[in-house]
Amino acid sequence: MADNPCDPDFGPYAHNCDLLQAGGALPGGAPHDQPDGRPGFAWAVLDALDERVAVLDSSGMVVAINAAWRRHVAADGAAGAACAAVGSDFLVQFLAELDGGAGAGAQGVHDGVRDVLAGRRDSYSLAYRCDLPRPDSWFRLHAVPVGQGWPGAIVTVADITDARRNEEALRIATIAFETTEGMLVTNADGVILRVNQAFTAITGYAQDEVTGKTPAVLSSGRHGPEFYKTMWQSLRVRGRWDGEIWNRRKNGEVYPERLTVTAVRDADQLATHYVASLSDITLSKAATDEIKNLAFYDPLTRLPNRRLLLERLKQALHVLSRSHSINALMFIDLDNFKTLNDTLGHNVGDMLLQQVAERLQACLREGDTVARLGGDEFVVLIEGLDIDPMGAATKAEMVAHKILASLNLPYQLAHHNCRSTPSIGITLFADQRQMPDEVLVQADIAMYQAKKAGRNAMRFFDQQMQDNITARAQLEEQMCLALEQDQFRLYYQVQVDRQGRALGAEALIRWEQADGGFVSPAQFIPLAEETGLILPIGDWVLEQACAQLHAWRRDPAMCELVLAINVSARQFRQHQFVEHVRHALQRYHLPPGVLKLELTESILVDNIEETIATMKELKALGIKFSLDDFGTGYSSLQYLKRLPLDQLKIDQSFVRDLATDGSDQAIVSTITGMATSLNLDVIAEGVETQVQRQRLEAAGCLHYQGYLFGRPLPLAEFEQLVRRCGSAADPST
Numbered sequence: 101m102a103d104n105p106c107d108p109d110f111g112p113y114a115h116n117c118d119l120l121q122a123g124g125a126l127p128g129g130a131p132h133d134q135p136d137g138r139p140g141f142a143w144a145v146l147d148a149l150d151e152r153v154a155v156l157d158s159s160g161m162v163v164a165i166n167a168a169w170r171r172h173v174a175a176d177g178a179a180g181a182a183c184a185a186v187g188s189d190f191l192v193q194f195l196a197e198l199d200g201g202a203g204a205g206a207q208g209v210h211d212g213v214r215d216v217l218a219g220r221r222d223s224y225s226l227a228y229r230c231d232l233p234r235p236d237s238w239f240r241l242h243a244v245p246v247g248q249g250w251p252g253a254i255v256t257v258a259d260i261t262d263a264r265r266n267e268e269a270l271r272i273a274t275i276a277f278e279t280t281e282g283m284l285v286t287n288a289d290g291v292i293l294r295v296n297q298a299f300t301a302i303t304g305y306a307q308d309e310v311t312g313k314t315p316a317v318l319s320s321g322r323h324g325p326e327f328y329k330t331m332w333q334s335l336r337v338r339g340r341w342d343g344e345i346w347n348r349r350k351n352g353e354v355y356p357e358r359l360t361v362t363a364v365r366d367a368d369q370l371a372t373h374y375v376a377s378l379s380d381i382t383l384s385k386a387a388t389d390e391i392k393n394l395a396f397y398d399p400l401t402r403l404p405n406r407r408l409l410l411e412r413l414k415q416a417l418h419v420l421s422r423s424h425s426i427n428a429l430m431f432i433d434l435d436n437f438k439t440l441n442d443t444l445g446h447n448v449g450d451m452l453l454q455q456v457a458e459r460l461q462a463c464l465r466e467g468d469t470v471a472r473l474g475g476d477e478f479v480v481l482i483e484g485l486d487i488d489p490m491g492a493a494t495k496a497e498m499v500a501h502k503i504l505a506s507l508n509l510p511y512q513l514a515h516h517n518c519r520s521t522p523s524i525g526i527t528l529f530a531d532q533r534q535m536p537d538e539v540l541v542q543a544d545i546a547m548y549q550a551k552k553a554g555r556n557a558m559r560f561f562d563q564q565m566q567d568n569i570t571a572r573a574q575l576e577e578q579m580c581l582a583l584e585q586d587q588f589r590l591y592y593q594v595q596v597d598r599q600g601r602a603l604g605a606e607a608l609i610r611w612e613q614a615d616g617g618f619v620s621p622a623q624f625i626p627l628a629e630e631t632g633l634i635l636p637i638g639d640w641v642l643e644q645a646c647a648q649l650h651a652w653r654r655d656p657a658m659c660e661l662v663l664a665i666n667v668s669a670r671q672f673r674q675h676q677f678v679e680h681v682r683h684a685l686q687r688y689h690l691p692p693g694v695l696k697l698e699l700t701e702s703i704l705v706d707n708i709e710e711t712i713a714t715m716k717e718l719k720a721l722g723i724k725f726s727l728d729d730f731g732t733g734y735s736s737l738q739y740l741k742r743l744p745l746d747q748l749k750i751d752q753s754f755v756r757d758l759a760t761d762g763s764d765q766a767i768v769s770t771i772t773g774m775a776t777s778l779n780l781d782v783i784a785e786g787v788e789t790q791v792q793r794q795r796l797e798a799a800g801c802l803h804y805q806g807y808l809f810g811r812p813l814p815l816a817e818f819e820q821l822v823r824r825c826g827s828a829a830d831p832s833t
């Protein structure tokens with residue numbers, strides 16, 4: 101037996117590879133090749149390996165290396181070449197390679213291989229890191245004795261970088277798999293291969309209870325085949341599906357789950373596995389549902405609120421582009437709700453609203469929307485009524501009648517038997533370019549028309565209504581600006597006695613717009629009353645009038661004039677009105693009797709006790725009162741007697757036809773007679789002709805106002821007029 105592994109008879113080599121023996125060749129170069137110079141068969145096998153193989157003699161000298169090692173040498177230069185050079189000291193050179201490549205465990209390798217060579221151990225193995233040939237490469241060195249009495253060792257070095265990386269990835273994946281999310285892995289057929297502990301915690305199924313089954317074990321039965329079809333379709337096309345799903349736990353409980361399924365694909369893009377991650381969203385879903393409820397539903401009636409209604413309306417308008425059919429929106433307001441709420445309490449009011457909600461729902465079909473906007477306002481949205489406008493209107497009217505009838509029935513509210521009536525405004529809409537708010541406003545406008553028509557009624561919206569509303573809105577906006585930009589003026593219309601001498605004036609407001617145009621008070625005062633703007637406007641008039649009276653105090657021709665201003669109902673009823681007047685009088689040091697307030701009958705009859713109290717307070721401040729437009733209203737002696745009035749003002753409508761209409765003459769005589777009996781002064785307005793004046797005088801009316809004596813004039817012109825005609829209080833005239 102040869103003691104040198106270089107010997108051609110290097111039989112023990114076969115200990116490591118039978119093929120060597122079969123080939124009969126020895127590693128290491130020419131002596132071991134076949135006679136024709138080709139390498140031996142066994143050596144050819146070693147050369148085919150990716151692993152590096154070296155044969156060492158007992159002293160650690162390299163006897164032979166395979167092709168992989170030769171390639172390594174060629175690629176890695178000096179250190180590799182040296183360590184593997186046949187006849188070199190393997191350990192010395194290999195350790196140099198390890199050091200050069202920043203490898204680790206050099207001493208261990210040295211000792212380990214030495215032990216194998218010395219027969220002190222059967223094998224030695226070490227995985228080491230090295231930055232050659234690439235950074236962070238990993239190798240496994242394995243040394244075994246040649247054996248069977250032969251000295252020396254076979255050293256193999258395998259590149260395990262990939263294997264190590266895979267191991268690492270697997271380790272990470274294993275940790276990642278055990279997250280708080282439930283995980284489930286299936287094969288391409290959807291058969292469950294693996295689940296994690298979180299899955300078990302969520303579903304109640306342990307790994308062995310679901311392995312081999314499909315996720316259908318979790319099916320809640322709440323989703324139809326369409327749902328799963330869409331899921332699979334998404335997985336096939338996008339490789340992913342995520343969404344919410346209802347599943348069933350092992351204990352039978354159905355729960356909502358957030359699920360993400362991802363397809364794992366091979367190089368040919370074929371799905372090999374599916375990985376699902378799932379989380380139980382019972383709690384968060386309950387919270388979101390609650391938020392959704394609060395955001396979109398009215399808590400009292402559980403009906404959709406304004407937000408959801410507008411959303412549905414938007415949707416309905418969108419659908420119109422395809423359907424061409426006509427929809428209806430109804431605005432429903434309860435006529436006497438406020439009174440009921442105030443008298444019977446909010447609990448009873450709430451009960452009424454709940455019962456109204458139920459009745460409305462009962463009047464409608466399933467696809468219709470009944471919403472509560474707040475307070476006693478409900479809205480009904482009916483889609484797809486008809487394609488014919490007449491047909492749609494008829495159907496909407498029928499529904500509205502049904503609602504009217506139903507809401508008119510008595511309500512049992514706790515132990516109260518109550519009645520309530522609705523006013524319903526209906527708008528039909530078929531134009532998808534309209535905005536939801538616009539449609540709602542139209543129905544609201546129509547509802548107001550229903551209220552105006554006496555309540556417990558329904559009205560359809562029409563364009564004329566809309567135009568009026570738009571114009572009024574613009575006017576309101578301009579009025580605010582007018583206040584800011586000081587566009588209001590006071591004009592003065594003289595009031596005279598039978599000699600034509602000035603007794604005083606009526607201050608009449610004028611609105612001079614930026615472009616120089618005038619807007620009539622008859623146009624803007626009613627709107628100002630409705631919107632409340634009459635309050636700042638009225639304050640302005642009061643202030644101006646007092647300032648003017650103050651200025652006249654210093655002018656002998658004007659100092660005795662009495663100035664009348666118009667006071668609107670809203671202004672008169674405001675709490676601080678008396679205070680406002682008091683302060684104005686004090687601010688301008690006005691004596692009693694110079695400021696007269698013109699009130700209309702409608703102010704007086706409404707809540708007469710309060711009116712009398714307010715008038716009395718004002719009277720105590722030295723204010724005079726004239727009852728404007730007298731004769732057009734209630735004119736009852738009964739209340740006239742109780743009011744602290746100073747003057748009745750005969751409405752110009754009676755004056756106008758005095759010359760021709762006998763009955764008007766009779767009315768004027770009656771009024772003057774009444775005034776005398778009540779000890780009141782009487783003045784006629786709208787006097788335009790001498791004939792009118794004469795008839796008035798004949799009927800006992802001795803004070804006049806009208807174009808015959810002077811139109812409403814700006815201050816300077818008015819003062820000139822007074823100076824011309826003289827003041828009634830001036831003894832020189």
Ligand SMILES: Nc1nc2c(ncn2[C@@H]2O[C@@H]3COP(=O)(O)O[C@H]4[C@@H](O)[C@H](n5cnc6c(=O)[nH]c(N)nc65)O[C@@H]4COP(=O)(O)O[C@H]3[C@H]2O)c(=O)[nH]1
Nearest residue numbers: 608609621622625641666667668786787788805806807812
């Ligand atoms: N055809 C005719 N008309 C005559 C004649 N003499 C006076 N007039 C007009 O008759 C209206 C009399 O005022 P009013 O009945 O208080 O009716 C007033 C009053 O109700 C209201 N108004 C005017 N100024 C104020 C104000 O400062 N405050 C409030 N609250 N209302 C005001 O606006 C109404 C209309 O005011 P104006 O347009 O200024 O109209 C005034 C006046 O210009 C005449 O001989 N023939």
